[in-house]
Amino acid sequence: MVSSLLEVKTHPHEGVHTGSPMIQFFQVYKTYPGNITALTNISFKIEKGEFVFVTGPSGAGKTTLLKLIIRVERPDQGEILVNKRNVGRLRNSQVPFLRREVGFVFQDFKLLNNKAVYDNIALVLRAFGHKKREIPKRVRQVLRVVGLEDWVLKQPPLKLSGGEQQRVAIARALLNTPAIILADEPTGNLDPGLTMEIMDLLEKVNALGTTVVVATHDTTLVAQYKKRTIPLYRGAVVDKG
Amino acid sequence: MKENGPAHFLSIGTITVSFFLFASLLLLPLNFISLLEAWEKKVQIILYLKDGVGEKRTIQLAGELHREEGIREARYISQRMAMESFQRDLAGYGGVLKGLKAETFPASFEITIKERFRTPGRIRSLAARLSKIKEVEEVQYGGLWLERFSLFLYTLRWGAWILGGILVVIIVSVTANTVRLTLYNKRGEIEIMKLVGATDAFVKLPFYLEGGLQGLLGAGGSILLLFVLFHFFSLKVAPYVSLYFGQLRLSFLPPNLIAWILGIGVASGLLGGLLSLRKPARI
Numbered sequence: 270m271v272s273s274l275l276e277v278k279t280h281p282h283e284g285v286h287t288g289s290p291m292i293q294f295f296q297v298y299k300t301y302p303g304n305i306t307a308l309t310n311i312s313f314k315i316e317k318g319e320f321v322f323v324t325g326p327s328g329a330g331k332t333t334l335l336k337l338i339i340r341v342e343r344p345d346q347g348e349i350l351v352n353k354r355n356v357g358r359l360r361n362s363q364v365p366f367l368r369r370e371v372g373f374v375f376q377d378f379k380l381l382n383n384k385a386v387y388d389n390i391a392l393v394l395r396a397f398g399h400k401k402r403e404i405p406k407r408v409r410q411v412l413r414v415v416g417l418e419d420w421v422l423k424q425p426p427l428k429l430s431g432g433e434q435q436r437v438a439i440a441r442a443l444l445n446t447p448a449i450i451l452a453d454e455p456t457g458n459l460d461p462g463l464t465m466e467i468m469d470l471l472e473k474v475n476a477l478g479t480t481v482v483v484a485t486h487d488t489t490l491v492a493q494y495k496k497r498t499i500p501l502y503r504g505a506v507v508d509k510g
Numbered sequence: 511m512k513e514n515g516p517a518h519f520l521s522i523g524t525i526t527v528s529f530f531l532f533a534s535l536l537l538l539p540l541n542f543i544s545l546l547e548a549w550e551k552k553v554q555i556i557l558y559l560k561d562g563v564g565e566k567r568t569i570q571l572a573g574e575l576h577r578e579e580g581i582r583e584a585r586y587i588s589q590r591m592a593m594e595s596f597q598r599d600l601a602g603y604g605g606v607l608k609g610l611k612a613e614t615f616p617a618s619f620e621i622t623i624k625e626r627f628r629t630p631g632r633i634r635s636l637a638a639r640l641s642k643i644k645e646v647e648e649v650q651y652g653g654l655w656l657e658r659f660s661l662f663l664y665t666l667r668w669g670a671w672i673l674g675g676i677l678v679v680i681i682v683s684v685t686a687n688t689v690r691l692t693l694y695n696k697r698g699e700i701e702i703m704k705l706v707g708a709t710d711a712f713v714k715l716p717f718y719l720e721g722g723l724q725g726l727l728g729a730g731g732s733i734l735l736l737f738v739l740f741h742f743f744s745l746k747v748a749p750y751v752s753l754y755f756g757q758l759r760l761s762f763l764p765p766n767l768i769a770w771i772l773g774i775g776v777a778s779g780l781l782g783g784l785l786s787l788r789k790p791a792r793i
């Protein structure tokens with residue numbers, strides 16, 4: 270798990286599949302206002318410790334699928350189980366706790382550009398109810414895990430390179446030692462060299478048992494990493510991985 | 511609040527002006543009441559007697575008046591005493607006043623009233639009872655204008671609270687709009703915080719606090735402004751006013767009223783924050 274990544278320096282190794290389901294979609298449908306169909310009859314299972322690509326061109330429904338997992342959107346039909354929780358039936362007050370089990374990495378990083386890197390991470394720790402005195406140590410620890418040194422702490426995100434910003438975003442996603450990492454086009458804004466760095470980092474996280482789901486339209490990337498894929502086209506799974 | 515400085519400055523300024531109007535309307539009757547109380551102490555009823563009331567009847571009348579509920583003292587002023595008082599008051603016109611006869615002046619009773627009977631209503635009812643005495647020609651008392659002044663104060667006090675109610679609506683609306691503006695400016699931050707698992711309470715609390723703080727600063731500012739103006743009035747203006755109206759006993763808003771105003775400020779600000787977060791970003 271990521272907890273061990275935060276506490277012990279380890280070397281990457283093969284991801285560990287336990288066979289128990291971490292994410293399950295059962296005949297899920299989602300339509301947006303204006304009768305825009307986003308997903309149709311989606312069913313799949315992702316096991317604990319798996320690394321899975323959700324692929325497809327723009328508009329295929331990749332982002333909607335990820336949003337359904339963390340209950341930003343609700344399905345119109347069907348059931349979604351995430352770490353044994355029925356996401357569609359979760360009470361609103363329980364949603365934040367689901368999201369703490371799922372780290373989310375975005376294409377545009379979604380960092381607070383008017384705050385320093387330290388504050389970007391510390392704010393989330395405060396939201397999770399961490400004790401004030403523990404926060405500085407925890408921030409440094411998680412940044413080291415993603416390969417960032419202390420000099421970035423006082424920098425605003427926009428002073429960092431795209432790769433460094435994405436590392437900060439991944440550090441933020443790892444904060445609560447989540448069972449799942451969802452990454453929506455995490456390398457979409459990065460050059461090939463930085464893309465490799467970020468993907469290697471996600472592999473490293475996965476190697477320690479965290480389930481990783483990466484949504485991407487980059488077929489080269491998918492071919493390079495040889496993981497199971499869930500290919501989407503116009504809201505439907507075209508070939509089960 | 512620093513991210514949205516000008517809007518907050520305007521909002522706090524508007525709240526300050528609103529509360530200043532409200533607090534001023536509360537302060538005015540407070541000081542007019544002390545003026546009214548000072549005047550009430552001086553109020554006398556004068557009973558002018560008909561001509562020809564004999565000495566025996568006058569003594570009887572004095573006894574009856576002393577027994578009357580609400581009368582502290584009834585001093586008899588004979589026709590001669592009235593004339594002498596008149597001559598003393600107009601001593602400069604000595605030659606003109608020489609031919610006056612005591613019979614020209616009516617005898618009277620000057621009546622001072624017990625403290626708890628010195629309200630406009632009770633003075634009026636006492637005067638009405640005394641006017642029914644057969645030997646009384648006329649009853650004079652300064653109660654009518656006191657009654658009108660008292661009514662004016664009553665209206666002013668209620669007006670202050672009604673205006674206060676209207677101002678609270680304005681304050682709530684101003685605060686709600688400012689908080690909404692901050693909410694709009696911070697929508698990115700809110701979205702991120704909710705996506706990473708912050709609870710609604712964690713996201714909303716700063717906005718409630720911002721509303722409450724704006725209300726507190728606005729109400730506090732109004733009290734400060736009013737105090738400065740009150741101090742200026744006490745030092746520079748009141749001495750001149752005292753020349754016409756006698757010694758003024760001015761007082762500022764009592765601590766409990768200040769606490770109420772600050773409390774209303776905080777509550778209105780919180781309500782503003784609450785209203786602006788009625789429909790939070792659905793993330």
